[in-house]
Amino acid sequence: MTHQVTRNQNILAKYIPAPAVPLISDWIYHFNFKLKIKKSRQSKYGDYRPPLPGKNHQITINHDLNQYAFLLTLVHEIAHLLCYERFKNRVKPHGEEWKECFRELMRPMMRLPVFPDDVRQSIITYMRDPAASSCSDPQLMRLLKKYDKPNAKNLLESLPDGTHFIFGEQEFRKGPKIRTRYRCFLIGTKQIYLFSGLAEVELV
Numbered sequence: 001m002t003h004q005v006t007r008n009q010n011i012l013a014k015y016i017p018a019p020a021v022p023l024i025s026d027w028i029y030h031f032n033f034k035l036k037i038k039k040s041r042q043s044k045y046g047d048y049r050p051p052l053p054g055k056n057h058q059i060t061i062n063h064d065l066n067q068y069a070f071l072l073t074l075v076h077e078i079a080h081l082l083c084y085e086r087f088k089n090r091v092k093p094h095g096e097e098w099k100e101c102f103r104e105l106m107r108p109m110m111r112l113p114v115f116p117d118d119v120r121q122s123i124i125t126y127m128r129d130p131a132a133s134s135c136s137d138p139q140l141m142r143l144l145k146k147y148d149k150p151n152a153k154n155l156l157e158s159l160p161d162g163t164h165f166i167f168g169e170q171e172f173r174k175g176p177k178i179r180t181r182y183r184c185f186l187i188g189t190k191q192i193y194l195f196s197g198l199a200e201v202e203l204v
Helices: 002-012 018-031 067-087 096-110 117-126 138-145
Strands: 033-038 046-049 057-062 164-167 170-178 181-186 192-196 200-203
Touching: 002 018, 002 033, 018 033, 018 067, 018 096, 033 067, 046 067, 057 067, 067 096, 067 138, 096 117, 117 138, 170 192
Parallel strands: 033 057
Antiparallel strands: 046 057, 164 170, 164 200, 170 181, 181 192
């Protein structure tokens, strides 16, 4: 068991802030889940799968999240595990039961010197009413993005109109903002797509 705990801590240290490593390592042991690091996925940052007969719970997280986004996403998914343990599938995926599980897990996390002050204050606000994804909260998303690696993807809203970008292996040109979304044009066609300003895109 000691060997497994050390192995978990060594892996976690590559992805999350050091002060959070012992707590998350304890949760992996206590909740008995398998953590898989996955390649980047456009549709999600992480997910949780209940255990099949004879199998562990499984949580997957995208490998390219910065350490604060990775940690928040991981706690989000562990909250799904905790909610499943207590209620199985009898409650909504992001209902009040899940929100309370998320807050319960975040309280000890917030007592640790884990997050920068600006991110910490935004998380305190976010915890009052957690959303389906921590990275779907606009203010929190923008703050987390500040801590990405230099070669990370760009938020669409930060790019000038007319910029060409890649999303889902297709090339688009950014157009004007229409109410809450940006009208973008698929290159080589007449197709128009509406994008959230928080969409993460690559420059051409």
